[in-house]
Amino acid sequence: MSDAQAAKVRAAILGFGTVGSSVARILCDSKPAGVELTHIFNRNVARKRVDWVSQSVIWTEAIEDVLSAPVDVVLELAGGLDPAGDWVRRALEAGKSVVTANKKLIAEHGIALDKLARSKGCHLFYGAAVAGGVPVIPGLQQGLAGDRITRIEGILNGTCNFILSKMEDGADFAQILKETQALGYAEADPTEDVAGFDARAKLVILLRIALRADVAVSDVAAKSITEIAAIDFAYAREMGCTIRQISRAELRGDEVLATVGPMLVPQDSPLAWSRGTENMLLVGGAYGGDVVFSGHGAGGHPTAVAVISDLLAIAHGSCAIGLPSKKVGVSGDFLLRHYIRLVVKDRPGIIAQIAGALAEQEINIHAILQKPGHTKESLPFVVIVEPCPSSALRRALARIATFDYLLEPTLDLQILEPEAGL
Amino acid sequence: MSDAQAAKVRAAILGFGTVGSSVARILCDSKPAGVELTHIFNRNVARKRVDWVSQSVIWTEAIEDVLSAPVDVVLELAGGLDPAGDWVRRALEAGKSVVTANKKLIAEHGIALDKLARSKGCHLFYGAAVAGGVPVIPGLQQGLAGDRITRIEGILNGTCNFILSKMEDGADFAQILKETQALGYAEADPTEDVAGFDARAKLVILLRIALRADVAVSDVAAKSITEIAAIDFAYAREMGCTIRQISRAELRGDEVLATVGPMLVPQDSPLAWSRGTENMLLVGGAYGGDVVFSGHGAGGHPTAVAVISDLLAIAHGSCAIGLPSKKVGVSGDFLLRHYIRLVVKDRPGIIAQIAGALAEQEINIHAILQKPGHTKESLPFVVIVEPCPSSALRRALARIATFDYLLEPTLDLQILEPEAGL
Ligand SMILES: NC(=O)c1ccc[n+]([C@@H]2O[C@H](COP(=O)([O-])OP(=O)(O)OC[C@H]3O[C@@H](n4cnc5c(N)ncnc54)[C@H](OP(=O)(O)O)[C@@H]3O)[C@@H](O)[C@H]2O)c1
Ligand SMILES: NC(=O)c1ccc[n+]([C@@H]2O[C@H](COP(=O)([O-])OP(=O)(O)OC[C@H]3O[C@@H](n4cnc5c(N)ncnc54)[C@H](OP(=O)(O)O)[C@@H]3O)[C@@H](O)[C@H]2O)c1
Numbered sequence: 001m002s003d004a005q006a007a008k009v010r011a012a013i014l015g016f017g018t019v020g021s022s023v024a025r026i027l028c029d030s031k032p033a034g035v036e037l038t039h040i041f042n043r044n045v046a047r048k049r050v051d052w053v054s055q056s057v058i059w060t061e062a063i064e065d066v067l068s069a070p071v072d073v074v075l076e077l078a079g080g081l082d083p084a085g086d087w088v089r090r091a092l093e094a095g096k097s098v099v100t101a102n103k104k105l106i107a108e109h110g111i112a113l114d115k116l117a118r119s120k121g122c123h124l125f126y127g128a129a130v131a132g133g134v135p136v137i138p139g140l141q142q143g144l145a146g147d148r149i150t151r152i153e154g155i156l157n158g159t160c161n162f163i164l165s166k167m168e169d170g171a172d173f174a175q176i177l178k179e180t181q182a183l184g185y186a187e188a189d190p191t192e193d194v195a196g197f198d199a200r201a202k203l204v205i206l207l208r209i210a211l212r213a214d215v216a217v218s219d220v221a222a223k224s225i226t227e228i229a230a231i232d233f234a235y236a237r238e239m240g241c242t243i244r245q246i247s248r249a250e251l252r253g254d255e256v257l258a259t260v261g262p263m264l265v266p267q268d269s270p271l272a273w274s275r276g277t278e279n280m281l282l283v284g285g286a287y288g289g290d291v292v293f294s295g296h297g298a299g300g301h302p303t304a305v306a307v308i309s310d311l312l313a314i315a316h317g318s319c320a321i322g323l324p325s326k327k328v329g330v331s332g333d334f335l336l337r338h339y340i341r342l343v344v345k346d347r348p349g350i351i352a353q354i355a356g357a358l359a360e361q362e363i364n365i366h367a368i369l370q371k372p373g374h375t376k377e378s379l380p381f382v383v384i385v386e387p388c389p390s391s392a393l394r395r396a397l398a399r400i401a402t403f404d405y406l407l408e409p410t411l412d413l414q415i416l417e418p419e420a421g422l
Numbered sequence: 423m424s425d426a427q428a429a430k431v432r433a434a435i436l437g438f439g440t441v442g443s444s445v446a447r448i449l450c451d452s453k454p455a456g457v458e459l460t461h462i463f464n465r466n467v468a469r470k471r472v473d474w475v476s477q478s479v480i481w482t483e484a485i486e487d488v489l490s491a492p493v494d495v496v497l498e499l500a501g502g503l504d505p506a507g508d509w510v511r512r513a514l515e516a517g518k519s520v521v522t523a524n525k526k527l528i529a530e531h532g533i534a535l536d537k538l539a540r541s542k543g544c545h546l547f548y549g550a551a552v553a554g555g556v557p558v559i560p561g562l563q564q565g566l567a568g569d570r571i572t573r574i575e576g577i578l579n580g581t582c583n584f585i586l587s588k589m590e591d592g593a594d595f596a597q598i599l600k601e602t603q604a605l606g607y608a609e610a611d612p613t614e615d616v617a618g619f620d621a622r623a624k625l626v627i628l629l630r631i632a633l634r635a636d637v638a639v640s641d642v643a644a645k646s647i648t649e650i651a652a653i654d655f656a657y658a659r660e661m662g663c664t665i666r667q668i669s670r671a672e673l674r675g676d677e678v679l680a681t682v683g684p685m686l687v688p689q690d691s692p693l694a695w696s697r698g699t700e701n702m703l704l705v706g707g708a709y710g711g712d713v714v715f716s717g718h719g720a721g722g723h724p725t726a727v728a729v730i731s732d733l734l735a736i737a738h739g740s741c742a743i744g745l746p747s748k749k750v751g752v753s754g755d756f757l758l759r760h761y762i763r764l765v766v767k768d769r770p771g772i773i774a775q776i777a778g779a780l781a782e783q784e785i786n787i788h789a790i791l792q793k794p795g796h797t798k799e800s801l802p803f804v805v806i807v808e809p810c811p812s813s814a815l816r817r818a819l820a821r822i823a824t825f826d827y828l829l830e831p832t833l834d835l836q837i838l839e840p841e842a843g844l
Contacts (some may be wrong), residue, residue: 026709030570127565133710135565142564142740143549143557145728148452149706273695287448288727291717296710305710308568315744318564321738324455413767 002150008311009315012039012071014063014087015078016048018184019101019128022300023075023307024053032308034315035073039066042078063087067094073078073314075307076100085109092124092317099310101128101303107201107217110208114322123319125310130202131156131279133302134295135309140210141284141321147285149210151250153416158200158277158298159186160225160245165275166264168233168242173226185277185298196222196245196260202261203247210283211249213256219330223257223261232341235369235382236264239339239415242272246416250284252331259390263338270294271416333389337366337415340383340397343408346376350405357358357399358385361392378407384415431737434461434493436485436509437500438470440606441523442724445497445729446475454730456737457495461488464500485509488641489516495736497729498522507531514538514546521732523550523725529623529639532630536744545741547732550577552624553578553701555724556717557731562632562705563743569707571632573672575838578624580699581608581615582647582667586684587697590664595648607699607720618644618667618682625669625682632705633671633814634747635678641752647685648795649833654763657791657804658686661761661837664694668838672706674753681754681812686761691715693838755811759788759837762805765830768798772827779821780807783814790793800829806837 011027013020020040023199027037037057042048045061058065063083066074067090074091076098078084092113096306100106106113107128117124127137131154140149155161162185167174177194180186192198200222207213225245236243239265249258265272270292274280279297284290296302313319344350355365364387372383385393397410433449435442442462449459459479464470469482480487485505488496489512489616496513498520500506507527510520514535522528528535528548539546549559553576557630562571566580577583584607599616602608622644629635647667658665663686671680692714696702701719706712718724735741766772777787785807792803807815819832 022709026568030569133569133707134713135561138565139561139715140733143560143731144727145734146448146454146732147555147727270695273692285727287444287553288724289554289718291715293561293713293715295713302710305566305569305707309565310568312562312567312745316741316743316744318740319738321735321740323734382599 008034008036009072009311010036010038010070011073011075011311012041012066012069013037014041014066014074014076014084016040016042016045017077018300019303019307020075020077020258021050022304023077026301026304026308028053032312035311038071039069041066041099047159059158063113067091071096073097073099073311075311076102077307079104081105088113089116089165092120092122095120095122097123097125097314099125099307099314101126101307103198103201103205107204110205111214111325118322123314125313125320126205128303128306129312130205131281131293133296133301133305134281134293134297136206136281136293137209138230138309139291139293140206144210144283144285144288144291145321145323147288149283149285151284152206152281153246153248153271154212154281154283155244155271155274155279156247156297157193157196157199157245158279159190160199161274162277163194164228164243164245165224167228167230167340168354170230172230173228194226195224199245199247200260203249203258207249207258208325209258209266211251211256212245212323213251214325215256215258215330216329220258220260221332225262227409231371231380232411232413235339235341238369239264239384241266241415243413244271244274246271255329255331257332257334259334259414264413266417269416280361316385334389334414335387335389337387338385338393339415340385340411341380341411342383342400342406343378345381345407346379347405353403354383354400356397360399363388363392363396430456430458431494431733432458432460432492433495433497433733434463434488434491435459435490436463436496436498436506438462438464438467439499439774440722441725441729442497442499443472444726445499448723448726450475454734457733460493461491463488482595489513493518495519495521495733496777497733498524499729500524503527503530510535511538512541514544517542517544519545519547519736521547521729521736523548523729525551525620525623525627528625533636533747540744545736547735547742548627549732550725550728552627553703553715553717554719554721554729556701556703556715557728558628558703558715559631560731561713561715562628566632566705566707566710566713567743569710571705571707573669573706574628574632574672574703575693575714576703577693577696577701577718578669578703579615579618579621579667579668580701581612582621583696584699585616586647586650586665586667589650589652592652594652595650597815616648616784617646621667621669622682625671625680628703629671629678629680630747633673633678634745635673636747636749637678637752642680642682644756647684647789648732649831653793653802654833654835656793657761657763660791661686661706661806662689663837664689666693666696668693677751677753679754679756680752681756681836684835686835688839691838755813756836757809757811759809760807760815761835761837762807763802763833764805764822764828765800765802767829768801769827774827776805776822779818782821783810783818785810785814785818822840
């Protein structure tokens with residue numbers, strides 16, 4: 001520790017994009033003791049050069065220049081599985097510690113990379129991979145290691161939260177998505193965000209750290225927010241709720257329940273308060289009760305704070321407390337109330353038939369809501385069902401999908417708290 | 423690191439009270455890998471014995487039994503400056519690491535104890551000293567080390583928050599204080615809590631960790647919540663606010679502004695949402711923006727989670743990132759709007775005279791509020807003044823205190839956000 005503090009830790013940035021350039025900027029501005037930026041790597045690096053970094057920094061487009069140099073810590077900020085995964089592996093093999101913001105890589109290969117790091121006596125930190133500038137990972141790993149976490153529930157994708165909270169205020173999905181892209185929040189291809197894949201990768205990392213459960217990314221169901229319409233916010237409001245993209249998981253016996261998607265959230269839940277690109281995580285512990293973290297989950301500077309914090313942890317001789325996780329089965333079979341929105345060409349007997357399809361799966365109807373102002377030609381209405389296994393509901397909905405008066409695919413959303421007001 | 427992981431870390435509990443017994447209980451229930459409870463020390467230990475701890479644990483009332491044993495980590499959970507400070511010093515001198523929940527000790531002597539720990543190559547962790555089960559200290563030390571924190575604002579005393587949020591719902595101070603004591607939240611002597619001394623000790627610790635500012639505890643002004651009455655909640659509500667005990671600090675040039683006391687908080691601020699014994703901390707960073715932490719700040723089990731998390735950090739070879747702090751001057755001179763509640767025997771000319779006393783100090787009146795339903799014999803009313811230095815206001819209030827129509831000492835509260843609705 002004292003050695004590490006005396007000598008400066010040499011750090012290299014891989015990927016000089018949004019996060020990479022923020023990391024360089026903050027390192028140059030705040031000059032934290034004990035670390036020195038030595039390399040910046042990027043393809044076609046010439047167009048990336050800026051004049052505000054120290055003259056001594058080596059700009060390169062050859063990864064070998066970094067991997068063969070006496071660099072102590074590699075900051076992987078390029079993203080994606082390939083070739084970033086390869087660089088991380090080779091850095092660790094060479095005994096260099098790695099700090100990364102790459103949730104995709106850590107969700108897919110974190111356990112193997114962690115093992116590799118330990119076998120080489122070096123560190124792998126990824127505090128920026130979940131919730132960017134909100135210190136969720138150090139909070140869980142260091143601060144809540146003494147608890148037994150049984151439940152996590154969060155808003156882990158700022159883009160979806162921005163879109164949904166704007167829709168809550170009346171914006172249209174397509175229009176607000178465009179705006180989000182113009183503001184630089186969403187990628188040109190927004191699928192990762194809106195389909196829930198980005199949030200799912202983060203949830204899988206949290207499952208490992210908080211619930212100590214190893215889960216394959218593809219085993220967690222993710223539902224897109226694209227089917228949410230203005231009418232759903234209107235119905236949600238009537239129920240004292242709003243709609244958010246929620247990532248949630250809980251332990252049930254030897255299994256883990258986990259899912260990502262748009263859900264109805266009671267307006268008085270902290271999750272409903274989070275607006276704009278804010279991220280929020282609610283952690284339920286067996287001993288400590290509920291803890292909430294919130295703040296800016298994305299953006300160059302907040303994410304860079306997490307990267308630099310990890311770099312400083314390494315420079316100060318700290319290490320991540322890696323409590324062992326174990327492989328478990330995943331199910332999406334939460335026992336919750338559901339919001340089911342159907343759009344039909346109205347005629348007598350529809351309710352009876354739908355109620356029949358639900359009854360076949362032993363699902364009880366809690367309420368039927370129908371807002372005025374629609375024609376019989378295209379009539380949206382909502383069925384709220386009492387808590388039921390998602391799997392039974394899926395079977396009922398498959399049956400309902402065969403009814404010929406349905407004009408649109410049926411939307412089915414979990415209602416986050418059974419006690420949500422109606 | 424790997425050595426520490428292989429051999430079990432031997433831990434001793436000093437003080438088998440609320441927190442100490444929770445720590446023992448969780449260690450016995452969850453049996454975390456890598457740690458072993460070897461001693462429990464308490465005065466008159468016979469009456470403390472329980473049958474659910476391992477037979478191998480040594481119960482003792484002689485501190486030497488612990489200090490001379492091959493114990494690796496001492497968990498100091500007795501509290502107070504004396505003799506706990508002495509035990510901590512002697513444990514560190516003997517090369518034992520220390521985990522403590524003792525905010526008083528860390529606020530007063532943390533810097534010296536930290537230095538001693540480093541000089542002996544051992545660790546001093548105190549994650550439980552602030553906000554109990556909410557991982558504020560690891561979040562700041564590990565997760566936000568890369569930011570430059572400029573502002574902290576929080577609810578750090580669960581007892582005061584419980585009392586004030588019950589008063590918001592209509593309870594009377596004296597009655598609710600009794601209830602709080604019966605529930606075990608408040609001590610028999612509640613002065614530490616209600617006068618703000620407990621919160622102040624925590625604020626001083628956060629000043630050191632977050633703002634890297636060394637401040638003497640007695641240099642921070644603390645105001646009691648005892649003068650808050652039902653009428654103040656009524657006026658606050660009219661202003662779109664409520665009242666909470668707030669601990670806050672911010673950097674201003676080379677100085678630090680810091681204070682603890684009841685304040686008006688806008689109802690739409692996260693600080694107003696915190697009810698019951700909940701703690702909450704809002705941290706403002708130059709790069710990462712605002713981050714909020716909340717959860718159970720006190721109670722045996724939540725506090726024990728923080729203690730055990732620190733113990734596990736030591737067992738896993740982690741260390742606290744102790745970024746250097748420096749001695750700075752403290753001022754309470756926030757530039758904020760104030761709520762001033764006066765109770766007078768009414769007669770003509772009072773407003774003119776009070777306005778005059780304020781004008782002498784160049785303080786502008788923003789509004790005067792007077793709720794109906796009071797007699798001229800004892801008339802409460804409220805003056806809201808525009809943002810002004812607390813010191814100028816103090817001078818004006820000293821002058822006002824000499825006016826003979828005042829029936830009660832004047833109550834003066836900061837209004838937390840300048841933009842608070844009126
Ligand atoms: N942005 C955020 O708010 C945020 C938040 C949390 C985590 N993250 C994570 O942080 C990482 C970086 O995100 P970002 O937003 O900074 O992305 P970005 O702006 O696209 O930056 C990535 C940089 O890496 C370079 N790069 C990519 N592939 C490369 C390759 N094969 N060879 C050489 N250079 C390559 C890119 O160069 P070109 O310019 O040539 O493409 C670009 O400069 C990702 O893992 C992301 O998931 C981002
Ligand atoms: N309770 C909370 O929610 C909470 C939250 C955060 C931090 N803390 C901190 O945690 C520490 C312990 O709090 P607590 O609530 O657990 O207090 P507590 O219930 O009063 O327990 C203190 C224990 O230490 C023993 N003790 C005190 N002085 C002693 C002495 N001179 N010699 C031997 N034994 C002694 C007491 O024995 P007796 O029974 O003989 O008095 C008692 O068993 C304090 O520093 C407190 O500030 C508490």
